[in-house]
Amino acid sequence: xxxxxxxxxxxxxxxxxxxxxxxxxxxxxxxxxxxxxxxxxxxxxxxxxxxxxxxxxxxxxxxxxxxxxxxxxxxxxxxxxxxxxxxxxxxxxxxxxxxxxxxxxxxxxxxxxxxxxxxxxxxxxxxxxxxxxxxxxxxxxxxxxxxxxxxxxxxxxxxxxxxxxxxxxxxxxxxxxxxxxxxxxxxxxxxxxxxxxxxxxxxxxxxxxxxxxxxxxxxxxxxxxxxxxxxxxxxxxxxxxxxxxxxxxxxxxxxxxxxxxxxxxxxxxxxxxxxxxxxxxxxxxxxxxxxxxxxxxxxxxxxxxxxxxxxxxxxxxxxxxxxxxxxxxxxxxxxxxxxxxxxxxxxxxxxxxxxxxxxxxxxxxxxxxxxxxxxxxxxxxxxxxxxxxxxxxxxxxxxxxxxxxxx
Numbered sequence: 001x002x003x004x005x006x007x008x009x010x011x012x013x014x015x016x017x018x019x020x021x022x023x024x025x026x027x028x029x030x031x032x033x034x035x036x037x038x039x040x041x042x043x044x045x046x047x048x049x050x051x052x053x054x055x056x057x058x059x060x061x062x063x064x065x066x067x068x069x070x071x072x073x074x075x076x077x078x079x080x081x082x083x084x085x086x087x088x089x090x091x092x093x094x095x096x097x098x099x100x101x102x103x104x105x106x107x108x109x110x111x112x113x114x115x116x117x118x119x120x121x122x123x124x125x126x127x128x129x130x131x132x133x134x135x136x137x138x139x140x141x142x143x144x145x146x147x148x149x150x151x152x153x154x155x156x157x158x159x160x161x162x163x164x165x166x167x168x169x170x171x172x173x174x175x176x177x178x179x180x181x182x183x184x185x186x187x188x189x190x191x192x193x194x195x196x197x198x199x200x201x202x203x204x205x206x207x208x209x210x211x212x213x214x215x216x217x218x219x220x221x222x223x224x225x226x227x228x229x230x231x232x233x234x235x236x237x238x239x240x241x242x243x244x245x246x247x248x249x250x251x252x253x254x255x256x257x258x259x260x261x262x263x264x265x266x267x268x269x270x271x272x273x274x275x276x277x278x279x280x281x282x283x284x285x286x287x288x289x290x291x292x293x294x295x296x297x298x299x300x301x302x303x304x305x306x307x308x309x310x311x312x313x314x315x316x317x318x319x320x321x322x323x324x325x326x327x328x329x330x331x332x333x334x335x336x337x338x339x340x341x342x343x344x345x346x347x348x349x350x351x352x353x354x355x356x357x358x359x360x361x362x363x364x365x366x367x368x369x370x371x372x373x374x375x376x377x378x379x380x381x382x383x384x385x386x387x388x389x390x391x392x393x394x395x396x397x398x399x400x401x402x403x404x405x406x407x
Contacts, residue, residue: 003035003036003037004037005036005038005108005109005111006036006037006038006039006111006113006398007104007105007109007111007113008029008032008040008041008060008112008113009040009041009042009101009112009113009114009115010029010041010042010115010119011042011043011115011118011119012025012042012043012044012045012116013042013043013052013056014026014028014056014115015056016049016052016055019237020236020237020317020318020319021116021138023208023318024115024184024208025115027209027387027391028115028136028391028394029056029059029060030059031387031391031394032113032391032394033059033060035395036111036398038059038060038062039060039063039064039104039109040056040057040059040060040063040064040065041063041064041100041101041104041119041122042064042065042066043066043068043092044065044066044067045068053065064097064100066094066097068092073091074091076090076091076093077089077090077091078090080166084166085170086142086163086169086170087159087163087166088117088118088167088170089118089121089170091118092118092121098122101122102124105127105131109131110130110131111132111398112127112131112132112133112134113134113136113394114133114134114135114136115136115138116136116137116138117135117137117141117167117171117174120135120174120177120178123177125177128177128179132179132397132398133177133179134178134179134394134397134398135174135178135180135181136182136206136394137171137174137175137181137182137183137188137192138183138184138314139183139184139314140171140183140188140191141167141171141314142163142165142167142168142171142195143164143168143191143195143314144314145160145163146160146161146164147312148160149161149164168195168196171196172195172196172198175192175199175203176196176198176199179202179397179398179400180202180203180397180400181202181203181204182204182206182394182397183205183206184205184206184207184208184316184339185205185338185339185340186205186339187338187339188314188339189204190205204393206390206391207316207341207384207385207390208316208321208385209321209386209387209389209390209391210318210321210322210325210381210387211325212325212378212381212382212385214297215297215322215325215326216325216326217301217327217374217378219301221297221301221302223298223301223302224290224293224299225266225268225302228264229264229265229266230264230265230266230365231265231266231267231268231299231302231303231304232258232267232268232303232304232306232307232361232365233268233270233300233305233306233307233323234247234250234267234268234270234271234306234307234308234309235270235271235299235300235306235319237271238269238271238272238273238275238278238289238291239272239274242310242311242313243271243310244275244277244278245310245312246308246309246310247278247281247309248278248281249311250267250307250309250357251267251269251284251287252281252284253354254309254354254357254358255267255284256284256285257354258358258362258365259285259286261362262361262365265286265304265365266286266288267307268287268288268290268299268303269281269287269289269290270290270296271291271292272291272292273291273292274289274291300322300323300328301328303323304364304365305328305329305330305349305361305364306319306323306326306329306330306331307330307332307357307361308323308331308332308333308336308337309331309333309336309357310332310333310336311333311335312335313333313335313336313338316339316340317332317336317337317340320336320340321340321381323377324377324380324381325377325381325385327374327377327378328374328377329349329364329373329374329377330348330377331349331351331360331361331364332348332350333350333357334350334352335352341380341384341385343376343379343383345376345379346380347370347373349364
């Protein structure tokens with residue numbers, strides 16, 4: 001049986017799956033490729049990612065990959081101040097992408113998957129008629145900008161508040177036109193239902209997943225650490241502001257107290273493109289910044305615990321799922337754990353103050369936690385976070401009648 005065509009639009013090339021949005025978009029693309037002939041339109045905002053063009057086109061009937069230069073895009077986004085748009089929209093606006101998308105739609109493609117709300121700008125109002133358009137918002141991005149505002153001063157505070165307001169209006173408009181809007185957790189979906197009550201009926205929650213065979217403690221890994229050291233490990237893209245804020249807070253306000261009580265403790269920050277302020281954290285005794293690594297799994301496998309001290313977070317954190325899949329204890333803020341499925345036999349190690357997080361870390365480092373904490377974490381992930389199960393629901397939505405009740 002011939003597979004139907006699907007237009008898949010993504011704000012960033014869905015490969016390699018090495019950061020939050022690309023992990024989700026790649027697994028979504030891979031799953032949908034088994035059901036559809038995919039026409040992929042996406043941007044490449046990191047020159048290093050061009051080497052993966054063949055990897056991603058292997059899943060596609062056709063792929064239109066287009067360069068996006070972040071500095072130029074930031075300048076271009078300022079047009080939004082004149083047009084009244086959210087700055088996110090002109091950031092991703094491109095005439096060549098518009099032309100390619102419209103050519104595909106005019107050729108008769110009647111199923112569209114939009115990954116990230118900014119890519120919805122490429123659909124004209126009439127393009128929604130008689131088409132299934134599913135938008136994976138992932139997170140309520142407008143609320144992320146609202147969260148950023150209080151920790152910044154004029155003029156950035158006002159700019160972030162404006163972005164939150166205008167982007168929410170765009171998200172609501174996008175959701176109103178779509179067959180379905182999807183968010184990464186029930187909490188994110190419920191937040192959007194409150195912000196956009198007129199589209200509550202077509203708002204859905206579809207969880208992230210994790211490759212539990214790849215992220216498994218059963219593999220043999222070489223240790224990246226010095227013998228005798230006890231590492232608290234943070235993983236994530238280190239040019240992302242929420243991650244930068246998290247590691248700075250942990251390194252400056254929490255870790256010194258941990259190190260004082262546990263001199264062999266180390267705080268290891270693992271992730272590509274560390275900003276200058278992240279690199280400066282190595283001046284703090286016991287803090288290490290690795291930069292990009294070939295494989296994060298050895299760092300998790302030999303960690304005393306993974307830490308996720310996020311003060312600004314949206315949806316389910318892949319870094320938390322991966323650490324749990326590696327059977328490691330996870331010390332996190334409630335923000336970082338928001339949206340995670342509750343497992344009856346898992347006792348989350350959650351704290352929102354420096355004192356609470358310090359106490360949890362010291363308990364881990366002094367082996368004052370149950371021996372099977374990591375094993376129970378892995379069991380929880382294996383039970384609730386299957387990519388195949390979750391991504392299959394996108395197929396249901398693409399084939400469902402418009403206005404189906406959300407689940």
